[in-house]
Amino acid sequence: MFLNLRRSIKSSFKFIFRNWGITLVDILILTLTLFLFSSLLVFEKGGKVLLKGIEEKADFSVYFKEEVSEDEILKIKDQLLKFPEVEKVTFISREQALSSFKERHKENPVLMEALREIGNPFLASLNIKLKNPDLFEKISNFLDKKKDSIEKIDYLQRQPLIEKIFSITATFRKGMIILILFFLFISFLIVFTTLHLSILNYKEEIFTQKLVGAPNWMIYFPFLFQGIFTGFLASLISTLILFSSLFFLSPKFSILFPEIKIFDIFKDNLISIFLYQVLLGVSFGFLCSFLATKKYLKE
């Protein structure tokens, strides 16, 4: 077993280096495929950051009557947080609302003067962010039971905007999944065709090996080894290219989308992106070589 493995690995390396031209083309095609795929992954992650920022804006507020105490409001906040549909609840006291209003309008002396005359006109509120706008009904039923304490809910005014934001982000996410799947399929076809063409050169050789009684695994081995080797090397090269291209492109990209630090996203996900590439490169290389060799072994 060990002897066979040692011999096969040795002859596989010879096979790869003697066919360095073909191996190089295979690596190039696979590198390009993996580079495009991992770029897509990085931009998908960047897109998610952008969407998160947009979704942050899809919230609504519940304003409480003046006589409702802070303790009561905090109790309602705790109850709301128990709903799995609720992403985030923030309590804003009357004082906080006033100070943030003052901060926003400190340049406007008329407003400041008016505020001094009427005191604090703001109500304490809970700012609620849902995971999905469709879940509002459930929260609304809960808030209905507390209507004696509630002055107003601004959901209805904000509803069209919230629904639009969620619809855009959901479409983007679905679109990205479809795009990734489609890209995987196309990549597989490209890699399969390339490796298939490389193995086609050895069609006669595969047949001869079979005729002299070589077991199937011995015939498969160099081709599968080449597939794995090509996939691994391509994933390494692709990660290096991605690293350097994002390093240089990131500042220019930030001019367009300041909230997305594309190189930081890549750095934070470096290990997972590299592992995805290795997994994809090695499995593509292995599977495509296996299918192509199998075809000629059957003939």
Add this chain to the structure above:
Amino acid sequence: MVEFQKVTKVYKTKNRKEVLALEDVSFKIEKGELVSIVGPSGAGKTTILKIILAQEKPTKGKVFFEGKEIFKMKKSEIAELRRKIGVVFQDYRLLKAKNVFENLSFIMEVTGFSDREIKRDIPKVLELVGLEEKMESFPEELSAGEKQRLAIARAVIHRPKIILADEPTGNLDSLNTLEILKILKKINEMGTTIVLATHNKEVVNFLKTRVIYLEKGKIVGERRG
């Protein structure tokens, strides 16, 4: 060692025409024999060798190797059968990605020889066929005669029970032909069964061994050596 019982082989062409390659062929080859199958092109010589190698399946009839019916064997048994056979293909079928040494070591690895045996035996066999200087060459760097000799070396290197040689002198001049025949005769004298398909009567006359005459897929005569 090999027995054909009323074997018929019909090939179907791409335009679905039927071509009769062998008809009711029966013969027996004993262990240690050197048998020549002689006939013009298209007589069915190669088909007989292909059937022994389990490369083609007969349309009718039975074929036995060491008493076992070949076409009732499992896939793994077929591979095992092939490892007991040494083949000299008409078109050599050398492994072009491997050099001369590796073409031979591959067969020895397939048949389970150790590294020590491989290093010991290959130079000896290459010397026997006069290729000891070409160990590192690739098949495309060899002449037709050298390719033929390498094909013979590959067929004998793992000490098979039987050697099938399809027109082993087909592309050679008379000097090389004589050399190859001497090698084959020597191997046969060492106890290996040889089945040789040829259309060359000079080859048969030189070998002076058993001959099966084939014409249009039928055995039309036999001469004992």
